[in-house]
Amino acid sequence: xxxxxxxxxxxxxxxxxxxxxxxxxxxxxxxxxxxxxxxxxxxxxxxxxxxxxxxxxxxxxxxxxxxxxxxxxxxxxxxxxxxxxxxxxxxxxxxxxxxxxxxxxxxxxxxxxxxxxxxxxxxxxxxxxxxxxxxxxxxxxxxxxxxxxxxxxxxxxxxxxxxxxxxxxxxxxxxxxxxxxxxxxxxxxxxxxxxxxxxxxxxxxxxxxxxxxxxxxxxxxxxxxxxxxxxxxxxxxxxxxxxxxxxxxxxxxxxxxxxxxxxxxxxxxxxxxxxxxxxxxxxxxxxxxxxxxxxxx
Numbered sequence: 588x589x590x591x592x593x594x595x596x597x598x599x600x601x602x603x604x605x606x607x608x609x610x611x612x613x614x615x616x617x618x619x620x621x622x623x624x625x626x627x628x629x630x631x632x633x634x635x636x637x638x639x640x641x642x643x644x645x646x647x648x649x650x651x652x653x654x655x656x657x658x659x660x661x662x663x664x665x666x667x668x669x670x671x672x673x674x675x676x677x678x679x680x681x682x683x684x685x686x687x688x689x690x691x692x693x694x695x696x697x698x699x700x701x702x703x704x705x706x707x708x709x710x711x712x713x714x715x716x717x718x719x720x721x722x723x724x725x726x727x728x729x730x731x732x733x734x735x736x737x738x739x740x741x742x743x744x745x746x747x748x749x750x751x752x753x754x755x756x757x758x759x760x761x762x763x764x765x766x767x768x769x770x771x772x773x774x775x776x777x778x779x780x781x782x783x784x785x786x787x788x789x790x791x792x793x794x795x796x797x798x799x800x801x802x803x804x805x806x807x808x809x810x811x812x813x814x815x816x817x818x819x820x821x822x823x824x825x826x827x828x829x830x831x832x833x834x835x836x837x838x839x840x841x842x843x844x845x846x847x848x849x850x851x852x853x854x855x856x857x858x859x860x861x862x863x864x865x866x867x868x869x870x871x872x873x874x875x876x877x878x879x880x881x882x883x884x
Contacts, residue, residue, distance in 0.1 A: 596736035674773030700732035752777035756784035805841030
């Protein structure tokens with residue numbers, strides 16, 4: 588199968604329609620957009636808290652006066668506005684040549700653009716490398732889907748600086764004014780300081796975080812001495828992958844980093860979804876939808 592970067596936007600969209608979206612429509616009976624729709628912006632009523640309610644909707648002032656928890660309900664918006672915050676930093680270039688992390692990002696953009704855009708919902712994007720490289724205002728329709736796909740196909744990761752995830756999130760805070768669904772797509776390999784702008788985004792918007800990972804980032808095969816290069820700094824080191832202790836330590840460090848990342852995202856009231864470069868995209872979307880459905884109960 589040809590790499591996504593060998594396809595035109597129209598050809599990639601057709602591939603996604605046949606390989607992913609038809610399966611989603613069959614499995615979810617067209618309910619995918621509903622699962623990703625957040626609260627509306629119009630206040631509807633105040634009611635007592637019941638187990639399972641979103642804790643972010645508690646009205647603390649009323650709760651203090653009534654001595655029992657109260658939550659605010661909102662009328663659901665008929666139309667949805669979605670923003671894609673896209674990490675195109677150098678670390679996203681990692682992975683197999685046939686399907687690396689950046690290829691998965693392009694596939695996700697095609698999926699989300701088509702899923703939301705075809706129903707009259709608006710989709711926009713902020714593309715970020717070592718700074719904002721493009722801001723595409725939200726619009727609906729197939730032309731917008733093709734524009735978004737063209738944007739990510741024509742701008743491959745190129746910087747040599749460390750991922751500035753905080754900068755990407757701050758760009759979202761500054762640009763996205765109307766309450767929206769915000770989907771952050773990144774490998775989340777970043778320096779510190781991103782948790783605060785993530786919480787700021789989540790205070791106003793319904794935020795979904797999707798981590799793209801490659802299995803080799805946490806589990807090296809036993810292939811002897813190899814040279815590894817950091818895509819963002821250019822630093823190279825020689826490692827002996829036949830050393831079982833080294834591979835075990837790598838797994839341990841990767842596990843610690845993943846647990847810290849999951850906790851940081853959860854602190855903003857958000858669930859982290861992880862998709863790997865060797866994972867079937869249709870199954871990954873169904874798993875995301877299942878977790879969203881459980882979270883709404």
